[in-house]
Amino acid sequence: MNIGRKSCSVGPLQSTCTVLGDTDTGTAYVFDAGGDAPQILAAAAELGLEVIGIVQTHAHLDHILAAGHVHESTGAPIWLHPADRFLWDGAEQQCQMWGLPYSPLPAPANKLEHGQALEFGCRCIHTPGHTPGSVSFHFENEKLLIAGDTLFQGSVGRTDLPGGSSAQLKKSIQERLYVLDDATVVITGHGPETRIGQEKRFNAFVRGR
Numbered sequence: 305m306n307i308g309r310k311s312c313s314v315g316p317l318q319s320t321c322t323v324l325g326d327t328d329t330g331t332a333y334v335f336d337a338g339g340d341a342p343q344i345l346a347a348a349a350e351l352g353l354e355v356i357g358i359v360q361t362h363a364h365l366d367h368i369l370a371a372g373h374v375h376e377s378t379g380a381p382i383w384l385h386p387a388d389r390f391l392w393d394g395a396e397q398q399c400q401m402w403g404l405p406y407s408p409l410p411a412p413a414n415k416l417e418h419g420q421a422l423e424f425g426c427r428c429i430h431t432p433g434h435t436p437g438s439v440s441f442h443f444e445n446e447k448l449l450i451a452g453d454t455l456f457q458g459s460v461g462r463t464d465l466p467g468g469s470s471a472q473l474k475k476s477i478q479e480r481l482y483v484l485d486d487a488t489v490v491i492t493g494h495g496p497e498t499r500i501g502q503e504k505r506f507n508a509f510v511r512g513r
């Protein structure tokens with residue numbers, strides 16, 4: 305299997321969207337369709353990959369705004385952890401809160417759960433704290449983690465929005481992310497990539513045990 309991936313900043317809050325798939329089979333997932341659907345589709349085309357799934361780390365509006373448009377363009381089903389369904393269903397209210405235009409979103413077709421194996425050697429890790437249904441995606445062979453807004457370079461996701469919990473977030477990071485190989489590259493939900501080992505040693509909010 306040969307992995308191809310491309311990450312780009314999308315939407316009004318510049319969240320990270322990653323297109324990742326197998327260049328041998330020509331199929332890919334879109335992780336966090338946060339906006340700018342044409343840019344996301346262009347990234348898939350550049351990699352020569354057909355989108356077969358839209359996978360969400362969580363359901364805050366800046367990570368889901370283009371999910372409907374990408375779904376309409378590709379027919380790919382949407383995946384979401386059920387604990388974040390209340391945020392997904394409240395997307396219009398989220399947009400009103402931030403003064404952003406709302407485009408209707410189809411209901412997620414598939415549920416994510418902790419330990420679930422997806423394609424391309426990906427495993428879902430439930431990492432609640434930023435939201436109740438926040439998940440990360442680990443590609444063990446590639447030493448790669450898509451962390452959404454759970455872990456950033458030198459920081460962590462905010463926990464002051466509905467469903468957030470600082471205690472849960474710390475536990476998720478220490479018990480489910482910091483146990484990964486130190487060399488694992490972390491694609492964060494906003495900003496630059498980092499590595500697990502770097503965050504264990506230097507993250508001012510959650511240090512390794």
